[in-house]
Amino acid sequence: xxxxIFDKEKFIExxxxxxxxxxxxxxxxxxxxxxxxxxxxxxxIKVKLDELEEFLKKLECNRIVEI
Numbered sequence: 001x002x003x004x005i006f007d008k009e010k011f012i013e014x015x016x017x018x019x020x021x022x023x024x025x026x027x028x029x030x031x032x033x034x035x036x037x038x039x040x041x042x043x044x045i046k047v048k049l050d051e052l053e054e055f056l057k058k059l060e061c062n063r064i065v066e067i
Contacts, residue, residue: 002035002042011045012058014038021061025049036061 005011011034015021018036025032032052036043047055056064 002044005043005045008045008047008055011036011043012060014043015059015061018043018061020063020065021059023052023056023064023066025052025066034059 005014015036018038020037022035022037023032024035027049030049031046032049034045034047034052034055
């Protein structure tokens with residue numbers, strides 16, 4: 001089961017140790033789901049589309065993939 005994170009700063013810290021980060025844009029709802037795969041868990045956060053680019057610049061993930 002994925003773990004949903006609601007705090008952006010906490011998610012950024014988790015993404016530093018993630019193997020891969022995935023971004024899924026959901027245009028109808030106006031949000032994007034950002035997923036961080038770590039060795040043990042999959043963490044997710046929902047971000048508004050207008051805040052997404054700024055949020056992705058802060059991520060220090062090894063690999064960012066748009067799906």
